Amino acid sequence: MHLSRRKLITTAAAVAALPRSGFARAAREIQWQDLIPPGVPYSKIIGEGEIDAIADTWLPEFDENATKLNKKLDGAYIKMPGYMLPIDLTTKGVTSFLMVPYAGACVHTPPPPANQLVYVETKKPWPSDRLWDAVWVTGQLRHELQSTTLADIGYSMTADLIETYEWE
16 A cells, blocks of 8 residues: 555644544553652661650651652653542542552651652542542642641642552
C-alpha cells in the first residue's frame, strides 16, 4: 500500500486534531519509598526521637532529610497505595484527605515525615463508609511543602481515580 504525501499529511493532521481525552494516560505505579530522593535511605529521614512515657508514645525527631522530596516525581502522573486521613468530609463522602503510608498514621501516632505524606483532593467523593480501606490513588503528583497544625506535608495531588486496594 502506498500513501501519497498529501494523504499522509491529511491523516496526521486528523489524528492530531482528535481530543486527547480519548486516550488513556498510563500512570506510573510508585511506592512510599519512591517519595524519598534517590540516595537518601529511609533510616536517615527519622532521627532517634524520645519516648513520652506519660502518653506512651514515641516522638520522632526529623531533620532536613524529612523534607527532601524526589524531584523526578514533581508533575509525574502516578498511582500509589495508601490510607486516608479525611480532611473534608461531606454527606457525599471525602473530598480531601491526607494519604498516609500506614493505617492510623497521624491519628494514633506522631505523623510521618513530610516526604511521606500526600495531600489529596478529589472531585468525586470517596464514600464515608469506606474510610478505613486501603486505596490506590491515581493523579498528578506535585511538590508542595506545607506546614499544617496536623503535620508537615511534602506532596499534593488531585485524584483522577481512587480505587480500593486489593490484597494479593
